Amino acid sequence: MTTPLFQRLARWLVVAILFAAGSAGADNNPNKTIRLATTTSTDNAGLLAELLPPFTASTGYPVHVIAVGTGKALRMGRDGDVDLVLVHARAAEDKFVAQGYGEKRYGVMYNDFVLVGPESDPAAIAAAKDATTALKKLADHQAIFVSRGDDSGTHKKELSLWKRAAIEPNGDGYREAGQGMGKVLQIASELDAYTLTDRGTWLAYQGKSPLKIAFQGDPLLFNPYGIIAVNPKRYPDINHRGADALIKWMISPDGQQRIGDFRIGDNQLFTPAADAGEFAAFSHGQ
Amino acid sequence: MSDPVILALSALNKRFGKREVLRDIAFELRPGECTLLSGGNGAGKTTLLRILSGLERPDRGRIDTGKGPLSWRRSKAALQKRVLYLHQQPYMFDGSVRYNLGYALPGGVPKPLRNALIDTAIDWAELGPLDETPAKSLSGGERQRVSLARARLRNPQILLLDEPTANLDQAARRRTLDLLKCFKQEGVSLLLASHDPMHFSSLIDRHLHLYDGRLAALEDQKLMQIPPLHTLASLRSTA
Amino acid sequence: METLTLTTLAALNLLFSGNAELWEIIAISFRVSGVAILVATPPALLAAFFLTYQRFPGRRLLISINSTFLSVPAVVVGLTFFILLSRQGPLGEWKLLFTQTAMVLGQIALAFPILVAMGHSALQAADRRAWETARTLGANPLRALFTIMREARFGLMAALLAAFGRIIAEVGASMMLGGNILHYTRNIPTAIALESSKGEFAQGIALGLVLLTLAFTLNALLQHIQGKGQPVT
Known part of the structure; x- marks a missing residue:
């Protein structure tokens, strides 16, 4: 799939741009940054804006949220363009894991x-x-x-x-x-x-x-939401540690509490639904 | 003549499509000599000048600048060092007269010397009051003087002039001729293309005539006064 | 009608109260598009120069191809680069998708043909004698190149402004390549698309006003420049 000559030419261009862009890449350490593909429903409602800053503060991982439809989000995961996905389409999620693109599905919440x-x-x-x-x-x-x-x-x-x-x-x-x-x-x-x-x-x-x-x-x-880390066996250089940290945080008692506390007006939007056993196993496994 | 040859052409050919513009052109240029190149409109005068200045590439032929036979690339570089070509209507860069004159100086000239040289050129061409005038707003005669002053700063061995007095009035023509005389006295070889040679009789040493792409030397000064030139041109167009 | 007035007022309030998120989006837009123009201009002007001053086989074909690229929609450019930069694509290992660099790449691809086309016509409109005069006065090709660029500077500046105006306002490529990530790749057009889909019209209008002001400024500048570019005599 790779074409060395084309790559070499294009690399020049990219080096030039990176040079010109200067600070553009600097404030976003690529080794730490987590890329999360999720659905517009979580992002537009404001849930992630509420959840992610405390996560970044406690773990040091900045999170880049790419909000698209579930289909596109899973596709990005399949292609290794993101580190993990947070979506709501149970059948497609299971297929994603079964085909080896995702590692394991964890239930997070439902609305x-x-x-x-x-x-x-x-x-x-x-x-x-x-x-x-x-x-x-x-x-x-x-x-x-x-x-x-x-x-x-x-x-x-x-x-x-x-x-x-x-x-x-x-x-x-x-x-x-x-x-x-x-x-x-x-x-x-x-x-x-x-x-x-x-x-x-x-x-x-x-x-x-x-x-x-x-x-x-x-x-x-x-409408249950699942979170799935992209399989590191397929893409060894993705930010798998970061993805695991985010999953662990989302299903932890602290994260679950915050999900349940999230309100629009007086209305609770999401009901936390992580499996305590899964969290224990996750913590143990680390 | 004992003067050394500074440029020798032989067997020079150029065609545009099917039209043979120049055929087997051969002549030599010497320092301090003024050569008139006459010929009707479209006789190939401009093409010949542009080839000599390196702007146009000949199809065949030898251009010897004293370094033996060279590739076109290298003779082009050699020509651009020695030869300066002045368009029939001189081009003025977008800037003052002073900017235009300064353009002819190499970048390394220190500023005080640079200014002094430009001042000399301004005096020489009597451009004093126009110093800071935008060059694009000058009249035809003034532009001609700027272009000659610019040429003088460049200090070429050979100066090619394409109809230098066309579109000029009597007074401007006189001044141009005076400036050209200066070049000649300083040993610059002048090659003047004109379809109207009468104006330069006081200046020229020899006369070459282009007709149908071929060059004829008219050694006899008298021939210059025979006015067959436009007649020839019209004959040619009916042929 | 009243809602439009109200949202516009809310928008102005957002802009002038120094809403940090809004101004960050504006800054990202200008940075990405500015870098894209800076990177695209030198090669594009060089290409324009070769198309104007060199005679080589295929020149006309190149001009036609360039004109064709002028009308390629931004989303198609976005998709092309998406496929190239995706981890599954030939350039996947650089991990550029959803970065500002990817947006810059897409915008370069959009700006390049505009710069070439308008640069070409600006250089063509300039007098050929400028090049010849520069060369015969002893300028090396590089200096002569800068000289004719200087002579054609008004036309070239117009090309730059037109290209900048296009890329800072395009949404398709930025959305696909940047991913509309807050604080990072969310620029004015993608933010407008998002905010209006959420029904947050005030922010959309505020950003729209910025683009409108920019468009007006660029056009006024263009008019001014073109007025200056008229020959004196």
Whole structure:
């Protein structure tokens, strides 16, 4: 895959740039910096801004957060472009580990998804007994539904729900946005449409939207987050120590406490869900 | 003549596409000598001057600057050392007259000497009051004088002039001729291209005529006064 | 209408209250794009010079290729470099993805064709006699090169400003190559994209105002320069 001549030429260029950039690289020690690919839901809600500074203060590892959809985050992990991933798409996470890209999945926390829609609730999904019934009602009414359509964890969750309800989501009202959660909530607000969102983003966004929660509470809508270090056997030079330190901190009692304490307004967004046994094993293993 | 030859051309050829502009050109230049190169419009005068100044590459031929046969690269360097080419309309750099004159001096000249040299050149070409004037705003005659003063600072062995008095009025032409005489007296070899040789009769020692890409020496001064030149040119264009 | 007024007021408040995060984003933008222009300019002007003053086979083809690159969208440049710099790519071992250096690389690729194209036309518009006069007056090729650059400086400055204006405002390549990392690779355009997706319009507008002011300044400068570049006679 490597082309030596091309590399040599390009190396010149990079040396020139690094030289010119001077301080650009200096304040970010590449040996210490941890790269975390995560979903827009954790980042946009402000959780990481709350969690990471104390982590950096106690361990000395600066963390670079790259917020993308779950699909892209896992892809970055697979390609070794990041050191660890914090995502929410259980099936894809397990596959990521099974294929040897990730080391081990640790549960961190969960939040839940809610269906939001216009206040008038034209499809009357508030009365639905479970999530699949709610989706069926949406399909029957041909209500406008904005889908993330970006292979994110939320999108995957949405597709699995349609599948469970035995509906092909391709009706007149179904719109695929291909954008992040915030953008999709904006679109849904403008179109007076329904959409599936994680509660965190919704809480951060609800003040700016005329939409209301139309359906919530079904255990099917629970949304567990996992954190996975990229396998150092595949990429020996990634910051695996840093990744382990961050995982350990996230599932430690201290980290879990902070996750549970995180509030938007009066609302708790995430429920800590790390396995105490896993933490003990982790500490022991080190 | 006992004077040493400083530049010798032989068998010089140049074509642009299918048109043969110069064929088997051969002549020599000596110090302190003024050569007139005449010929109608498009006879190849400018091309010949540009080749001699190293700006244009000949297709074939020898240019001897006293160092034996050289590759074009090296004879180009040798030419650029000795030869200075003045465009028909001199180019003025964006800056004062003083800046333009200073350009001809090598970078290593210390500042006091530099200023003194420029002052001499300014006096020589009677540019005194124009010292700090933007050169681009000068008249045609003034530009011609700046370009000659610039040439003098450069101190070339050979000066190539392309229609130096075209577009100049009577007074400006006189002043240009006076300055050229100075060069000649100092031993610079002058090669003047003009389709109108009458103006330079007081200056020139010999007369070469370009016609249809070939060079003819008109040794007889009288020939100069025969005005066949534009006639020849028109004959050529109808041929 | 009222919300627009209110958010704009909030934006101005953010800007002038010295919001550190906002000004850090602005500083990153200027640093990355400034370095990109500094690195791209010398080779681009040299290329423009060769295209103007040298006759070689393939010259016209090169000019056409360069013009084609002018219209390549920033995201395509971003994607190309993403693939090159990714750990799976040929340059993966340098670990440049999601760094300012990667952003600089992407922006160089965007600025280069603009600099070449506009530099080429600026040098072409300059008088050929400038080069010949410099050479015949004894300037070596390097000094003659600087001389014609000086003669064409207004046109070349216009090229620089136009290239800078493009790269500081582009979002596609910066987003892909920098990753929009706070305090590190979040610049004005990626921050606007993020803030507006979060519905935080005030910060988006504040940064938009910075870009608008910059665009206005660059254009005013360009006008001024072009006015100066007019020949005197």
